[in-house]
Amino acid sequence: MPHNAAPPGGQGRTRAAVALSGWAALAVTALPGGSPLRWxxxxxxxxxxxxxxxxxxxxxxxxxxxxxxxxxxxxxxxxSLATLTATALFLAESFSATVFLVSLAVFCTVAAPLPAVPLPAATRGAAERVKPGPWTDR
Known part of the structure; x- marks a missing residue:
């Protein structure tokens, strides 16, 4: 396996965890108020x-x-996305914690399987320059 290859299924599990995290956050709101397991x-x-x-x-x-x-x-x-969502819900006069969390959970469920937004360090390797040498292809 190449040095920069991900283990099989590793990214899929991470994406699934992010997609389900909103629904888990929504589920814990059923716990008693004020509990750290809730907030x-x-x-x-x-x-x-x-x-x-x-x-x-x-x-x-x-x-x-x-x-x-x-x-x-x-x-x-x-x-920023949470602020935009809350503002839109307030303007529509339909804000509640449940609707807010459901909106963000749906967003995460839809966005997690999609291709990632490219980041400069991921595409250019800006912070990690490999010195050219006989052992590299550069």
């Missing part, structure tokens, strides 16, 4: 779920710089 999964989903659904790497294992870039961009992208 921690919801907070993690809203903060990272939609962004990871858009930025998940392709079938090959990403370079370390691309992994860092994915994590760094997932939170602001997720929070």
């Amino acid at each position: 921690i999964p919801v907070l993690l989903f809203v903060a990272f779920g939609p962004g990871l659904a858009l930025l998940l790497p392709g079938p090959a294992a990403p370079r370390p710089a691309a992994r860092l870039e994915t994590v760094a961009l997932a939170a602001p992208l997720s929070l």
